[in-house]
Amino acid sequence: MTLDSILASMFPDGHDVKNDSGVLLGSGTLRSGGRALVIGVADRAALGVDEAVKLSGYVLASLKSGSGPILVIVDSDSQRMSKRDELLGLNEFLAHLAKSLIHADIQGRPTIGLLYGHSAAGAFLATALATRMLVGLPGADPAVMDLPSMSKVTKLPIEVLEEKAKSTPVFAPGLQNLAQLGAVHVTWDDTVSLADQLEKLLRNMPDARDRRDALGHERGGRVKAADIAGRVRELALQTR
Amino acid sequence: MSIAELEKPSVEQARATSFYEASARARVRLLLDPGSFVEFIGPEKREVSPHLKLFDLPEQFDDGIIVGHGRLAGSPVFIAAQEGRFMGGAFGEVHGAKLVGLLRAAKELKSIPVLILFDTGGVRLQEANAGELAIAEIMRAVIEARTAGVKVIGLIGGRSGCYGGGGLIAGCCSALAVSEQGRIAVSGPEVIETNRGVEEFDSRDRALVWRTMGGKHRRLIGGADLFADDTVQAFREAALELLETTAGFGIDTLNAEQSRLEDRLQRFGACRDAVDIWVAEGVPDAGSVPALPADQFIELADKVRRIARDAR
Numbered sequence: 146m147t148l149d150s151i152l153a154s155m156f157p158d159g160h161d162v163k164n165d166s167g168v169l170l171g172s173g174t175l176r177s178g179g180r181a182l183v184i185g186v187a188d189r190a191a192l193g194v195d196e197a198v199k200l201s202g203y204v205l206a207s208l209k210s211g212s213g214p215i216l217v218i219v220d221s222d223s224q225r226m227s228k229r230d231e232l233l234g235l236n237e238f239l240a241h242l243a244k245s246l247i248h249a250d251i252q253g254r255p256t257i258g259l260l261y262g263h264s265a266a267g268a269f270l271a272t273a274l275a276t277r278m279l280v281g282l283p284g285a286d287p288a289v290m291d292l293p294s295m296s297k298v299t300k301l302p303i304e305v306l307e308e309k310a311k312s313t314p315v316f317a318p319g320l321q322n323l324a325q326l327g328a329v330h331v332t333w334d335d336t337v338s339l340a341d342q343l344e345k346l347l348r349n350m351p352d353a354r355d356r357r358d359a360l361g362h363e364r365g366g367r368v369k370a371a372d373i374a375g376r377v378r379e380l381a382l383q384t385r
Numbered sequence: 386m387s388i389a390e391l392e393k394p395s396v397e398q399a400r401a402t403s404f405y406e407a408s409a410r411a412r413v414r415l416l417l418d419p420g421s422f423v424e425f426i427g428p429e430k431r432e433v434s435p436h437l438k439l440f441d442l443p444e445q446f447d448d449g450i451i452v453g454h455g456r457l458a459g460s461p462v463f464i465a466a467q468e469g470r471f472m473g474g475a476f477g478e479v480h481g482a483k484l485v486g487l488l489r490a491a492k493e494l495k496s497i498p499v500l501i502l503f504d505t506g507g508v509r510l511q512e513a514n515a516g517e518l519a520i521a522e523i524m525r526a527v528i529e530a531r532t533a534g535v536k537v538i539g540l541i542g543g544r545s546g547c548y549g550g551g552g553l554i555a556g557c558c559s560a561l562a563v564s565e566q567g568r569i570a571v572s573g574p575e576v577i578e579t580n581r582g583v584e585e586f587d588s589r590d591r592a593l594v595w596r597t598m599g600g601k602h603r604r605l606i607g608g609a610d611l612f613a614d615d616t617v618q619a620f621r622e623a624a625l626e627l628l629e630t631t632a633g634f635g636i637d638t639l640n641a642e643q644s645r646l647e648d649r650l651q652r653f654g655a656c657r658d659a660v661d662i663w664v665a666e667g668v669p670d671a672g673s674v675p676a677l678p679a680d681q682f683i684e685l686a687d688k689v690r691r692i693a694r695d696a697r
Contacts, residue, residue, distance in 0.1 A: 195654075198646055205643055208636060226572040226580045232597050232659060233649060234608045235571045237697075240524070240556025241642050247528040248639055266508075266517075267571045270553050274521035289513040294579075298510050299440060315436050315478070316513045328518045355525050357518060358482065367515055369435055370482040373426065374522075377452060377486025380425040382493060384454045384461060 146282055146335050148187050151218070151261055154339040164188070168196050169218055170203050176344045182207045182254075185218030185272070192268035193225030197238040200272075201245045207254075214255045214347060217246065219273045220262025239267050243275035250277045255350050257343075260285045260320070260329065274328065277353055278346065281320045281332040288318030314366045327361025399618035404542040405566045407617060409451050409468035412502055415617040416540075416624070417455035417464065424453040426483060434477050436512040445471045448479040452487045454497070458625055461497050463487050469504035469545035476550060477509040481519020488526035491535045498536040498628055501558065502620075506573065507549015520550035527557040531634035536560075538627045540620050541567035542613065546598070548573045560631045560697065562623035563600035563609040565679070570598040596659040596675055601682060605663055605674075606649060610692045614679035632695040641696035666690065 148169075152160055155173065162171030162183045167190025171183050184200050186192055204215065224235060250256040258276035264287045273279050273287075295316070296303045310317035314325040323329045333342045358374055361367035399415040407415070413422055426432055428446035437444050449471035454463050465484050467474040484501070491499045508516035527537050539558040541547045546568035547555050555561055555569055563569065572580075574588035587593060596602055604612040610627060613619040632638070656662045663671035668689055677685065 194646075194650060198643070198650060201639075202643055202647070205636075205639055224571050226577045228577065228586050228597060229657075231570045231572060231577070232602075232656070232662070233653060234603070234606055234646075236552030236569055237556045237608055237642075238646055239571065240553045241639070241646060243524055243553065244528055244557055244642075245639055247525055248532070248636065251529065251532055252636075266549070267553060269517065270521055270524065270550055274518070275524065289508060289517040290510055295510050295513070301440070309439055313436065313439065315515050316511055322514055323518075326514050326518055328514070328521070355522055355529075357522060358485070361515075361518070367478055367518075369432070370478050370485075370515065370519065373432060373479050373482035374486035374489065377425045377483050378490045378493075381454065381463060381487055381490030384463070384490075384494070384497065 146261055146284065148220070148261070151282070151339060155343055157340055166190065168199050170199070175213070175347070176340050177347070179213045181213050182211060182215045183218060184215070186221035186268065187218070189220055189222050189263050191222040191225035192239065192271060193227065193230045194233045194235055194238045197242045197271065201242040204245045204249055208249055208252070212254070214257055215246065215249055217256060217258045217272050217276050219258060219260050219264050221264045221268045221272065223265035224267035235267070239271035242271045246275040251353055257346065260287060263287065265289060278330050278350070279328060280346070281324065281329040283332065283335050285320045286318065287320060287323055291318060322366070325361070325364045325366030327357040327359070327364060327367060330360065396618060399621060400616055402617045403615050404564060404617050404620050405544060405615050408470070409466040409502065409504065412617055413451055413464055413466045416621045417457055417462070418459065421456040422453055422464070423455065424451060425487070432479055434479050434512065436478065436515070440511045442511065448477060449474060450480045450483050452483045457621070463491050463497055463499040464502070465499070466502035467504040467543070469543040472509055473506035474504040474543065474545040475506050475509035476516040476519050477512045478515035478519060480509070481516060481523060485519065485522045485526055488523065488530050492526065492530040492533045495533050495535060498538065499530065500624055501537065501539050502543070503539055503541045503547040503551050503555060504543025504545050505547060505549070505551035506545045507551055517550065520554060523554050524557050527554065531559055534633065536628055536631050538562070538624055538631070540624060541569060541600070541609070542615060542620060543567065546570070559634065560627040560694065561609040562611040562613045562620060562627060563603050564613050564615045565595070565600045566615060567600045568594065568598040569603050569608060592675065601674055602659045604686050605666060605668065605690060606653070607645065607690060607692055610694065612679070612683050612686055630694055638695055638697065641693065645693065645696045
């Protein structure tokens with residue numbers, strides 16, 4: 146789906162989301178009558194220091210007076226790979242954006258990520274993966290690392306990697322793989338109203354606890370994560 | 386004499402040991418009070434990565450990270466240390482889950498701080514999706530722990546630096562100490578060069594790497610709170626100081642950080658090199674910064690920029 150058709154289907158009662166060179170800022174009217182804050186990255190733009198600070202500033206400003214959920218709509222590149230961004234401390238800017246979203250979520254502004262295109266690496270961590278619920282739309286193609294780059298680092302031919310990817314969702318790109326690991330909670334149907342699906346999600350919003358490792362275990366994508374985290378937690382709780 | 390006392394490493398030993406050269410286990414042993422470290426799911430449990438054999442790669446019994454508890458100057462701490470010599474300290478499923486579990490317990494207990502000794506290239510490619518997700522869970526767990534009042538201190542001075550998602554986790558910590566060797570960045574030098582060309586970033590130009598991503602630059606722009614000399618003892622002292630001085634976390638922290646980062650962009654956004662930033666920051670004889678010994682650099686940095694401890 147295109148960004149315009151997504152926004153139109155999600156907010157039939159109107160929205161004021163603006164796309165400024167790939168940086169999305171605005172809000173939309175919910176079916177329930179309330180409003181949702183909308184931020185995001187569009188047009189497969191890279192997320193650098195300039196973009197990240199605009200997004201975090203918009204989220205923080207809305208915490209002063211606003212209410213309602215926060216939607217994070219994503220079709221991004223990876224983080225902007227440049228000397229300037231690293232010189233200025235890109236890790237702090239991306240972490241700050243993630244922190245702002247996580248803080249908002251914990252403090253009663255539930256966050257929902259909507260992945261409709263690409264995303265990767267640091268940009269993915271600072272946006273979609275920093276939300277409570279991550280929704281995928283058909284056609285989304287997240288990639289922590291693309292197979293050609295993996296091929297270069299692992300020195301394995303792409304065909305060999307593609308073959309290996311059939312037996313495990315753990316490394317290859319794709320929405321289905323990330324869903325199996327517990328990163329993407331639900332995939333929406335793009336042939337029916339997104340507003341209805343959003344309303345249903347908001348009505349059944351789980352509490353803010355991070356259950357992605359348990360979800361990954363249930364779906365068979367991550368066999369050890371939930372068990373290891375749970376055992377370390379138990380042992381650590383005995384510390385006095 | 387007890388075994389703990391027989392094994393008692395002296396302060397002299399911690400002073401004589403390079404943090405950069407030491408293994409993760411040696412760092413933990415020398416950083417904490419002698420004999421106080423207790424590991425959770427240690428190598429004897431053989432909880433290896435379930436994914437490396439698919440690539441015919443050797444496993445390590447601790448999957449490249451040590452987590453546990455111990456004491457620092459008598460007070461309890463949780464500690465996690467990455468081993469940069471195994472798979473570049475990269476985050477995989479098991480590696481990441483150990484840190485997630487530690488942080489979740491810290492959040493529930495509220496009173497025991499967490500030290501994270503970063504040494505990582507970022508996500509482990511052979512299990513990239515699981516590693517990326519583990520990093521997302523760690524970031525969330527750090528913020529939840531901090532919201533519950535827990536101090537999470539990052540110490541950065543290892544061979545693999547603190548790259549990729551490791552840099553984002555570091556950015557979520559309450560405070561950071563870094564040595565000159567402790568590079569902090571998202572994209573590594575080779576990644577930038579591969580994607581943007583050698584004109585954008587020459588990864589073989591080591592001086593460029595150090596001054597763009599290294600500990601001195603991070604300290605001077607406020608990306609790290611303290612600069613430590615490259616010894617385990619210096620990092621121990623830095624951790625103690627940061628535990629003492631670090632503020633809490635909330636909306637005021639985030640608003641202060643927003644201002645701090647906006648201010649940085651405004652002041653240095655047009656600078657083309659770290660030296661230009663240092664000049665703009667008022668560092669006298671900025672060109673000589675890379676060659677300054679640690680003690681002289683710390684003196685200079687303290688004069689130039691006081692770090693706001695409530696803006697991270």
